[in-house]
Structures are given as structure tokens and as C-alpha cells.
Amino acid sequence: MNFPILSTLIFLPLISSFFIFLSKEQKNNNSAIYISLFSSLATFLLSLFVWHSLDLTSAEFQFLEEKAWINDFIKFKLGVDGISILFIVLTTFITPICIISCINSVKNRVKEFLIAILVLETFMIGVFCSLDLVVFYLFFEAGLIPMFLIIGVWGGPKRVYSAFKFFLFTLLGSVLMLVAIIAIYWITGTTDVTQIYEIKIPKNYQNLLWLAFFSSFAVKMPMWPVHTWLPDAHVEAPTAGSVILAAILLKMAGYGFLRFSLPMFPLASEYFTPLIFMLSIIAIIYTSLVALMQEDMKKLIAYSSVAHMGYVTLGIFTFTKQGIEGSIFQMISHGLISAALFLCVGVVYDRLHSRMISTYGGLISYLPKYSFLFIVFALAGLGLPGTSGFLGEFLILAGTFQKNYLASMIGTFGVVLGAAYMLWLIKRVIFGNTNNVEIKNLNDINNLESLMLIILALLIILFGFYPAPLIDTVNISVDNLINNYTIAIQNSGVN
Amino acid sequence: MIGVFIKKSFNLVFNLSLLIIILTIAIILNGSNNIEKIFLESFTRDAFSNFFKILILSSSFFVLNSSKTFIIDNNLAKFEYPIIVLLSILGMFFMVSSNDIILFYLGLELQSLSLYILASIDRDNLRSSESGIKYFVLSALSSGLLLYGCSLLYGFTGSTNFDLIAEQLNKENTGAVFAMVFILVGLAFKVSAVPFHMWTPDVYEGAPTSITSFFAVVPKVAGLAVLIKFMFIPFSNILAEWQTIIIFISIASMILGAIAAIGQINIKRLLAYSSIGHIGYALAGVATGVISGYESAIVYISIYVIMNIGAFSCLYLLKKDNEYKESISDLSGISKKHPILALSFLVILFSLAGVPPLGGFFAKFYVFSAVIEQKMYTLAIIGLLTTVISAFYYLKIIKTIYFDDSVMTFDVTKNKIAQFSIFVSCSILLTFFLYPSVLNNLVDTLFIK
Numbered sequence: 004m005n006f007p008i009l010s011t012l013i014f015l016p017l018i019s020s021f022f023i024f025l026s027k028e029q030k031n032n033n034s035a036i037y038i039s040l041f042s043s044l045a046t047f048l049l050s051l052f053v054w055h056s057l058d059l060t061s062a063e064f065q066f067l068e069e070k071a072w073i074n075d076f077i078k079f080k081l082g083v084d085g086i087s088i089l090f091i092v093l094t095t096f097i098t099p100i101c102i103i104s105c106i107n108s109v110k111n112r113v114k115e116f117l118i119a120i121l122v123l124e125t126f127m128i129g130v131f132c133s134l135d136l137v138v139f140y141l142f143f144e145a146g147l148i149p150m151f152l153i154i155g156v157w158g159g160p161k162r163v164y165s166a167f168k169f170f171l172f173t174l175l176g177s178v179l180m181l182v183a184i185i186a187i188y189w190i191t192g193t194t195d196v197t198q199i200y201e202i203k204i205p206k207n208y209q210n211l212l213w214l215a216f217f218s219s220f221a222v223k224m225p226m227w228p229v230h231t232w233l234p235d236a237h238v239e240a241p242t243a244g245s246v247i248l249a250a251i252l253l254k255m256a257g258y259g260f261l262r263f264s265l266p267m268f269p270l271a272s273e274y275f276t277p278l279i280f281m282l283s284i285i286a287i288i289y290t291s292l293v294a295l296m297q298e299d300m301k302k303l304i305a306y307s308s309v310a311h312m313g314y315v316t317l318g319i320f321t322f323t324k325q326g327i328e329g330s331i332f333q334m335i336s337h338g339l340i341s342a343a344l345f346l347c348v349g350v351v352y353d354r355l356h357s358r359m360i361s362t363y364g365g366l367i368s369y370l371p372k373y374s375f376l377f378i379v380f381a382l383a384g385l386g387l388p389g390t391s392g393f394l395g396e397f398l399i400l401a402g403t404f405q406k407n408y409l410a411s412m413i414g415t416f417g418v419v420l421g422a423a424y425m426l427w428l429i430k431r432v433i434f435g436n437t438n439n440v441e442i443k444n445l446n447d448i449n450n451l452e453s454l455m456l457i458i459l460a461l462l463i464i465l466f467g468f469y470p471a472p473l474i475d476t477v478n479i480s481v482d483n484l485i486n487n488y489t490i491a492i493q494n495s496g497v498n
Numbered sequence: 499m500i501g502v503f504i505k506k507s508f509n510l511v512f513n514l515s516l517l518i519i520i521l522t523i524a525i526i527l528n529g530s531n532n533i534e535k536i537f538l539e540s541f542t543r544d545a546f547s548n549f550f551k552i553l554i555l556s557s558s559f560f561v562l563n564s565s566k567t568f569i570i571d572n573n574l575a576k577f578e579y580p581i582i583v584l585l586s587i588l589g590m591f592f593m594v595s596s597n598d599i600i601l602f603y604l605g606l607e608l609q610s611l612s613l614y615i616l617a618s619i620d621r622d623n624l625r626s627s628e629s630g631i632k633y634f635v636l637s638a639l640s641s642g643l644l645l646y647g648c649s650l651l652y653g654f655t656g657s658t659n660f661d662l663i664a665e666q667l668n669k670e671n672t673g674a675v676f677a678m679v680f681i682l683v684g685l686a687f688k689v690s691a692v693p694f695h696m697w698t699p700d701v702y703e704g705a706p707t708s709i710t711s712f713f714a715v716v717p718k719v720a721g722l723a724v725l726i727k728f729m730f731i732p733f734s735n736i737l738a739e740w741q742t743i744i745i746f747i748s749i750a751s752m753i754l755g756a757i758a759a760i761g762q763i764n765i766k767r768l769l770a771y772s773s774i775g776h777i778g779y780a781l782a783g784v785a786t787g788v789i790s791g792y793e794s795a796i797v798y799i800s801i802y803v804i805m806n807i808g809a810f811s812c813l814y815l816l817k818k819d820n821e822y823k824e825s826i827s828d829l830s831g832i833s834k835k836h837p838i839l840a841l842s843f844l845v846i847l848f849s850l851a852g853v854p855p856l857g858g859f860f861a862k863f864y865v866f867s868a869v870i871e872q873k874m875y876t877l878a879i880i881g882l883l884t885t886v887i888s889a890f891y892y893l894k895i896i897k898t899i900y901f902d903d904s905v906m907t908f909d910v911t912k913n914k915i916a917q918f919s920i921f922v923s924c925s926i927l928l929t930f931f932l933y934p935s936v937l938n939n940l941v942d943t944l945f946i947k
Binding site for chain 2: 072073074115137140141142144145147148151152155156162163166167170171174175178179181182185186188189
């Protein structure tokens with residue numbers, strides 16, 4: 004493959020954002036929206052093409068691109084395998100939805116908003132494509148700039164505080180990762196991920212390096228107790244910002260664990276498994292309880308995200324096939340579900356400018372279409388069988404059961420709590436009495452809104468019944484990951 | 499170099515000086531990079547000094563050029579202005595080229611004296627005169643210490659030549675170690691590293707912006723060049739002794755630069771503290787004591803120069819009713835009225851904060867990779883943590899620009915030259931990630947050993 008298809012994928016949104024920058028801003032002229040929609044759809048199709056032409060029977064990285072970059076020793080290396088392609092497609096799929104959603108919700112400085120979203124898309128795809136630690140770090144960190152602006156410029160009343168918290172928390176976690184990346188370079192002589200897989204990093208370094216990577220991923224994931232930036236960021240961010248944050252940015256950390264922590268530091272990963280299990284379990288139970296008590300819809304969904312990410316980390320560190328595949332599945336499905344839920348909140352927020360649960364109630368009588376979709380997403384969020392939410396959690400818990408009986412038990416209890424807060428949310432928002440007179444005058448969702456929500460709902464149900472496309476894609480890559488991991492553990496036992 | 503003294507015409511002299519700067523760059527580029535020593539081996543010309551000369555010249559070119567409108571607006575358009583700048587450049591040339599303590603000191607004094615005058619060039623302005631005096635008194639003190647160190651060095655090694663001193667110096671030579679400490683103090687003062695930084699905020703704030711931008715960029719380059727040269731040639735044998743000092747200075751500068759800047763409300767003062775922090779990062783590269791570390795420090799200072807030229811050129815555009823604004827709160831909401839200026843600020847500030855993919859990130863990346871190569875993990879971790887703290891105040895400015903409501907509209911300035919400097923600076927910072935090793939390849943050739 005000579006055509007640099009991954010670079011095209013990465014830089015297409017960036018180039019189109021440049022065109023938007025040049026385009027003239029006029030009233031009633033949506034050229035910026037058309038350009039961005041067109042380019043993001045083109046990126047989506049291109050990523051589908053990559054997915055389609057990916058050889059799923061091989062665990063090797065494909066579509067490799069290499070270019071000398073820094074002084075010959077760090078290469079700009081890109082490539083995809085079964086795991087990363089899913090995240091790339093998720094990114095390119097969510098971005099056009101965000102762009103559609105901002106037609107209704109973003110009123111001022113639309114052009115700049117679209118530029119920020121497209122630049123962010125570039126960085127996100129870059130994260131999932133990069134096969135070099137420095138390139139990865141570059142994209143991972145660069146994403147902070149547009150997200151900071153999205154929260155800060157278009158956010159709610161407490162936006163400044165949230166934007167700062169988001170930026171500084173993430174940066175603080177990441178600088179330690181930078182130290183670790185440079186240290187890896189001086190230990191192994193390369194930052195090329197595929198080469199590091201083969202060079203075994205000495206055991207005495209692994210724990211420290213693992214912790215440094217962990218500090219970054221734990222903040223981004225977010226894991227308890229460094230999750231506190233997430234509810235603030237979600238609440239204050241505009242709808243499209245929340246969607247991207249929940250659907251994609253959080254997945255970077257899970258992807259980071261799979262791509263870097265596990266294969267590069269297998270011994271340390273094994274060593275720290277109890278820590279991860281403990282933090283995940285606390286996250287699941289604690290944040291579910293916190294979510295129960297929220298009065299702000301976005302905050303509730305944000306806390307439920309933390310709980311769901313707890314399942315993901317739990318699954319990844321079981322090192323079983325079910326656990327890891329379940330985690331990947333859970334990440335994709337959570338990407339769809341949380342995006343849909345935030346969009347739902349955005350829809351009513353655009354009409355009433357309130358996110359408080361108490362404002363609403365009895366929406367079913369006045370917004371039937373909206374209520375139906377909302378219920379579908381909320382049920383998917385609690386993991387109802389037949390939706391994609393169920394399969395992920397089921398696989399993860401099945402995987403965990405093989406490793407740790409107790410963790411699996413408590414995790415299952417978390418599912419019940421999840422059902423509790425989601426059902427209570429439905430009860431208070433969709434059913435119940437209509438106390439607010441304004442609700443009676445509301446319009447049901449328009450065509451544009453129903454378009455994006457119905458697409459999401461169909462996908463969620465489709466993957467709930469027929470998960471094969473996702474599972475088949477990751478199958479070989481996950482096998483390979485677990486094989487390498489087991490070999491590494493056994494070798495260390497022999498020595 | 500300095501054949502300029504005619505009439506009272508500022509414009510002519512100014513343009514001639516710019517022409518001279520360009521000509522000198524051309525001459526240096528044409529000349530060879532081979533090592534040549536003249537005047538009893540007291541003056542060298544090699545790749546190292548040539549690189550720094552070009553850096554000094556090109557940065558002064560941009561600084562001078564973009565400040566022209568500012569100078570005229572503030573009635574500073576005296577014909578002495580460019581001449582004194584040129585004189586100080588001459589002093590810096592001697593500094594970076596010297597291979598002898600005496601010549602080095604002469605160059606340093608020529609540079610410092612010109613800088614005193616520049617700091618107080620706005621005679622009728624109380625703050626400017628105050629900053630000039632302040633700088634003069636403190637700087638004279640540090641020059642005295644430096645001179646004392648030089649004489650000690652001569653007394654204990656019996657030579658003023660760098661190469662001969664290097665042969666004579668060793669750990670047993672306690673007196674020379676003393677001399678090293680004094681010289682380091684003097685040099686740390688010139689690059690305004692903690693704990694010899696006290697003059698920086700006051701002088702930066704008091705001096706006219708055009709002078710401040712010169713202060714922030716050019717003497718720093720020369721000072722760092724000399725510092726590296728001292729560490730590399732005369733003091734190469736007592737590495738363990740000076741290393742601890744530099745590590746301390748570096749850590750102290752990084753921490754103070756990060757923390758003290760948080761409370762500032764004047765942009766120039768804030769940039770002063772940020773420059774202290776940046777010098778700390780550059781010194782972290784020097785502290786490694788190996789060539790790759792020096793190289794990373796040089797790359798760092800070059801990128802720092804690019805960022806600061808951009809930042810100060812932005813200040814020239816903040817003009818309202820013929821008055822230049824310097825307070826951070828004046829920037830509120832300029833993103834609505836002046837989107838391009840706001841965007842340039844954004845790029846420069848994120849780059850100063852060291853966020854990828856901008857140029858400032860690579861500068862930090864090279865320094866810290868050199869530091870970690872030497873297994874100095876504490877230094878690296880402290881350094882990177884201070885970047886997080888300093889990110890806070892850069893974010894605060896960005897917040898003011900982008901999140902706050904706009905309070906004033908600045909004049910639509912036709913300051914094409916300053917805009918050009920901003921454009922050059924931003925485009926370098928934005929596209930640096932495409933070819934991040936350009937500077938490294940250049941710097942690689944500087945050290946021969």
C-alpha cells in the first residue's frame with residue numbers, strides 16, 4: 004500500500020478546518036457547516052474503507068507508514084490493527100453527529116467551534132493510529148488545546164473553572180508519562196512500539212514506568228479518585244463537547260492500557276492488577292451511588308460514565324479473552340450510548356435551558372418520539388439485554404469471574420445500582436407529573452435531531468443482537484495480545 | 499560594524515542599522531566555519547560563535563524591526579537608539595567569540611553599558627529611569643563579582659586564555675573553584691536566573707516595551723552562549739563542582755518562574771517571570787554537562803527567542819488612543835474583535851506552556867530527553883511539574899482573551915512589520931512539528947570534540 008491512507012485520514016479534518024478558517028463568515032450562510040460536514044463524512048467513509056480492507060486474519064499492524072522525523076531516531080510511524088480501527092471508526096462516526104448537533108445548539112462563533120471540533124478529530128485519530136510513543140504523546144496532549152477552548156468558550160456558567168481543571172489534571176498526569184517515554188527511549192534505544200514489544204524491558208524498570216503511564220491514563224480514563232474533573236467538564240461543556248469527551252476522549256485511556264501498558268509492561272501489569280481491581284470496584288460502586296443522588300442530568304450521566312469505565316479497566320486487567328474483548332466492546336458501546344444520552348440532554352437543554360431533573364417530568368405526554376428514544380438509550384445504559392450495553396458488561400464480568408470471584412460479585416452488584424439510577428432518571432424525567440407549564444409548549448424533536456438519535460439507537464440495538472462485526476475485528480489482535488502476555492509472564496517465572 | 503553617525507535623522511540611522519545587521523548576517527554566512535584564532539588566540543571564530551552571532555543578529559533584526567512604530571509613537575525616536583543597540587550587539591559578539599577572560603570581560607561590559615542606557619532611554623519617564631538605575635546598580639555589582647572571579651582564576655591558573663585555563667584546572671585547585679563560583683554568579687545575573695533575578699521584573703516592566711523585548715531576547719542568548727562556553731572549555735575539568743550549582747539554579751528558576759508569575763497582572767512583568775522559568779529549562783540542559791545537553795539548551799533558547807519575538811510583537815498591536823496597553827485585563831475578549839491577533843496569542847502562549855504539537859513542546863522535549871539520558875530524574879520530574887504550574891498562568895491569559903467579555907476595541911493598527919514578525923513566529927511554531935530536527939541538525943555541528 005503506497006498511498007498514505009492513514010495520514011490522509013488524520014490530516015483531512017485539519018486541512019478542511021483550514022478551509023473553514025478561510026471561508027467568509029456571513030449571516031444565513033452555512034458554508035462552514037457544509038464544509039465540515041462534508042469533510043467529516045468523507046473521513047468517516049475513508050475509515051470505513053480502511054476497516055473493510057483490513058486483513059482481520061492477521062495480528063500484524065497494517066497500512067504501515069514510516070517517515071524519519073526527529074533526528075532519524077524517532078520515526079513518525081502509523082499503523083492500525085483490529086483494536087485501533089474500531090476506535091478510529093468510532094471517532095469518525097461521532098464527529099459528524101457532533102457537527103449536526105451543533106446546528107441547533109451552538110449559536111455564536113459557529114465557525115470557530117467547527118474548526119475546534121475538526122482539529123480535535125485530527126488529534127483523536129492520530130492517537131489511535133500512532134505506533135510511536137512520542138507521536139502518541141504528541142497527539143494525546145495536543146487534544147487538550149481544542150477541548151479546553153470548546154469547554155471554555157462555549158461552555159456553561161462555571162466554564163472557566165471546569166476548563167482549567169480539565170486541562171491541568173490531564174497535563175499533570177501526562178507529564179509523568181513523558182518522563183517515562185523518554186526513559187524508555189534511553190533504556191531500549193527506540194520509541195517504536197512494535198520494537199519495544201520485542202525488546203523486553205527489564206523487570207526493575209517496569210513497575211515505575213507502568214505507574215508513570217498509569218498516572219496519565221488514570222486521569223484520562225477517569226478512574227477513582229482522579230475522576231473529579233469529569234463531572235465538571237461534562238456539565239459545563241456544550242453538548243457536542245460532552246459527546247466527544249464521553250464518546251472518544253475517555254476511550255483514549257482504555258486504548259492506551261491495551262496498546263501500551265499491557266504489552267510493554269506485562270510483569271508490572273500483573274503486579275498492579277489488585278490495585279486496578281480495587282480502584283475499579285470502588286469506582287463502580289462509589290460513583291454509581293453518587294450518580295443516584297445527582298439532580299443534574301449531565302452530572303448523572305457523567306458519573307455513570309466513570310462507573311462504566313470502571314468496568315472497562317476491570318475487564319482489561321483480567322487478561323482473559325472475554326474480559327478484554329468485553330472491555331473493547333464496552334468502550335465502543337459506551338461511546339455510542341453516552342453520546343446518545345448527552346445528545347438527548349442537549350435536545351431538551353436547547354429548548355428549556357435547564358439540565359436539572361426537577362425541571363422536567365412527564366415528557367412522555369408531550370414529546371413522545373423523544374421520550375421513546377430517551378428510554379431506549381437509558382435502558383442501554385443500564386445494560387438491558389438486547390442492547391450493546393448488556394454484552395459488554397456481561398463479557399467483562401464473565402472474564403473477571405475467572406480471575407477474581409469477589410470482584411466479579413461486587414461488579415455485578417454495580418449493575419443493579421446502574422439500573423437503579425437510570426430507571427429513577429427515566430421515572431423522574433419521562434414519566435411522572437408535569438409540574439412545569441413550559442413543557443406543554445415544547446416541540447418534539449425535529450428531523451435533524453431524530454436522524455442522529457435514530458441512527459445511534461439502531462446501532463446500539465444492532466450491536467446488542469449481532470456483536471459479530473466488532474468481536475471479529477478484534478478477535479485475532481486480542482488473541483495475540485494475550486499470547487504475548489502469557490509468554491512474558493511464564494518466562495519471568497522460569498527465570 | 500558601527501560606522502553610523504550622521505544627522506539627527508532617526509529614520510535614516512534606523513534603516514541603515516537594519517541594513518548593517520543584514521549585511522553582517524550575509525558576511526557571517528559567507529565566511530567559513532573553520533576554527534580560526536586571532537589576537538594571541540584570544541578571539542575565535544568557529545561554528546559555535548557563528549551560530550550565536552546569527553541568532554543574535556536575526557533576533558535583533560526582528561526585535562528592532564517590529565518595534566519601529568512603537569518607538570516613534572513613544573517619542574523615543576532618537577538617532578542614538580539603533581546605534582546603542584548595535585554597540586551592545588558588538589559587545590555580545592566579543593562575548594561569544596572570546597577565548598580569553600579579558601576580552602570576554604570587555605565584551606560583557608560593552609554590552610552591559612549599552613543596556614543600561616537602553617533601559618533608561620525614556621529619560622522623562624520615571625519608571626524607565628528607575629529601571630535603568632536599578633539595572634545599573636545590580637549589574638555593576640555582578641560585574642564586580644565576575645571580575646573578581648576572573649582575577650582569581652588568573653591568579654590560580656596563571657593564564658587568561660580559556661584553553662590554557664582548562665589544562666590547569668583540576669579539582670585540587672580550590673581557589674579556581676572559588677573563581678568558578680564567582681563567574682557563575684555573574685553569568686547567572688546576566689541571564690537572570692534565580693537567585694540573581696531580582697532586577698528582571700522591574701526592568702522589564704519599567705523599560706519601554708521595545709527595549710524590554712530586546713532585553714528578553716538578545717542578551718539572554720549571548721549570556722547563555724557564554725555560560726555554555728565557560729562550562730565547555732575552561733571549566734570542563736571541574737564538572738562535578740559546577741554541576742550541582744547549575745542544577746540548583748535551574749530548579750530554583752523553574753519553580754520561581756512558575757509560581758511568581760501566577761499573581762502578575764502586567765503582561766510584561768509576567769513575561770519577565772516566564773523568561774526566568776524558561777532560562778531554568780535551558781539551564782537544565784546545561785546542567786547535564788554533556789554535549790547533547792548543551793545542544794538541547796541551544797535549541798531551547800532558539801525556540802524561546804522565536805516565541806518571545808512573537809509575544810512582544812503582539813504587545814505592539816495592543817494600541818488604543820495612542821497608548822499601548824500592558825495589563826492582562828485589557829486583553830479581555832479580544833478574540834471577538836481581533837480574531838487573528840487572539841489566535842496568534844493562543845499559539846504563542848500554548849507554545850510557551852510547552853503543549854504539543856507546537857514548537858515549545860519540542861524545545862522542552864529535547865532538554866528533558868538530554869536530562870533523562872543522564873539519569874537526572876529528579877530534575878526532569880521537577881521541571882515537568884513546573885511546566886504544569888506555569889501552564890496555569892498561560893491558560894489564565896488565554897482565558898482572558900477567549901472566555902471573558904470584551905471591554906475594549908483596539909485601534910486597527912497598520913503595523914505591518916509587527917504583524918509580519920508575529921506571522922513568522924507563529925508559522926514557525928505551528929509547523930515545527932513537521933521538521934522537528936532542523937535545529938538539531940544545525941546545532942549538531944557546533945561542538946567539535
